[in-house]
Amino acid sequence: MSTRLARREHRAAWLFLTPLALVMLLVAVWPLSRTVFFAFTNAYLDDPTNYSMVGIDNFIEVLTDSGWWHVVRNTLVFTSISVAIETVLGLAIALLINEAIPGRGLVRAAILVPWAIPVVVATKIWDWMLNDQFGVINALIVGLGLSDHGIAWTANSSLIMGVVIFIDVWMTTPFMVLLILAGLQLLPGEIFEAAHVDGIPAWKRFWSITLPLLTPAIGVAVLFRALDALRMFDLAYVLSASNENIMTVSIYARDRLISYQELGVGSAAASCVFLLVAFVAILIIGVLRLDRSAGAA
Template sequence: MTTRLERREHRAAWLFLFPMAAAMLLVALWPLGRTFFFSFTDAYLDDPTTYGFVGFENFLEVARDPSFWLAVRNTLVFTVLSVSLETLLGLGIALLINEAIPGRGLVRAAILVPWAIPVVVSTKIWDWMLNDQFGIVNKAIVGLGLAEHGIAWTSGSWLIMGVTIFIDIWMTTPFMVLLILAGLQLLPGEIFEAAEVDGIPAWKRFWSITLPLLRPAIGVAVLFRVLDALRMFDLAYVLSASNENIMTMSIYARNRLISFQELGIGSAASTSVFLIVALVAILIIGALRLDRAAGEV
């Protein structure tokens, strides 16, 4: 039975949460609800007040469009490769700067620089550096005799996806480092001291102690990065908005909504992206819960 003090604390908590909940309803649920509503209409962006209901026809139109499935494939390739490499690099760098090395504070500050630069700025910097005519990367390659002429990094059928993944890794690995490093610093040092005293090799300490204890932190970091990568828009759009080789689901939805003025179909595409990201989030969270439950048994 709750006491009067507990009830007052609950009411106070809800009062403090109310402004945030109201803001969330205003800036998140209302636009999402309107997008969901228009996805069942034949509305166009030039006159959104004139429309008729078409049921699931817009979703069927999106599902029949080969460009949508190309965008899904590009998004999945980008997500799997970038998040995997960022996790491995983030883990390695976090392990390194977690040690008592000279200049560790300076290294931690310096590693945040790529993450602190806005995505548009970082993308344009790399786009200029990789330019096949005047880019510093191609000038270095030609100057070293590795190629006779500059390489068109951002126009090739497969090179541009590699460039996109590389830029994302450069920008976002610091984010993974921060989350994994935070998890490392919460691990009990007594376990590692005891293992070292017992003569257990460093690689075995990492594999049998560090990695299992760090799995929850890595899982959370991967969850955040997967959800962010699945809705990636700005990097690919700034790098080459019209290139289908890096068209993501978000870019596809934007093109149907803005370029073609198809409010109904664009809303259906946006809703599909939301449902895909939500499904992936549910699957990853479920896997993390199962892993935690298995660890507690």
């Protein structure tokens, strides 16, 4: 009887999963396979049917291009710094609004506003605010006497990466807050009550109880956010599409594919982007598993 029931549940599971598998095949596997296929051809976008196979020549061209490694560096710098700041701020804000403070519901709703604004809209808003001629940020700086002239935030090669990171942190920290807050609310309150009764200081409760229990939630948040940051395109492209100091791997692939019409080379670059994201995902998941295994031991 139990075996028959197990078979029924197995068939039911596959029945429910089949539509999802078909959708994934349609929207993910097929485009990815076509991209990988064209990466081994010399096709051009204006005539994608006229091509011949060139093996790994396109990958060699991408990987021997100094511009590719420059954008890889930009992408990794942006990802590591922005995700680190967002994780720290997200944890701090989540701990704050998890407490029974006045207006907690209003604060939770307010922090969603930056995340709810479309990236293109938010980027243009900050671009106008940071304008060295009429931007409100520079007007405030000059008005406070901190500078006698406006700062060209987006035109200065030494400042623009910081601007991109700042805008991204402003927009995406709420995402980290929501994920970490969800993890906080699942923690058993009895442990904290017992620690409080035992007179354990708040900082020690956080370091010895809250943080270890919250590590899986933080790890998942970091994983999702890092994968999203590695694929960042719209923020840097809208702010300054041609600036090599903030060009990412996604913009590089787009330029080779669209601007230069090189379907083969562009597809090879896009495939390299996929491999980079997959490698980082495997690395983070491996770290999380090691941490879980160490905790279980």
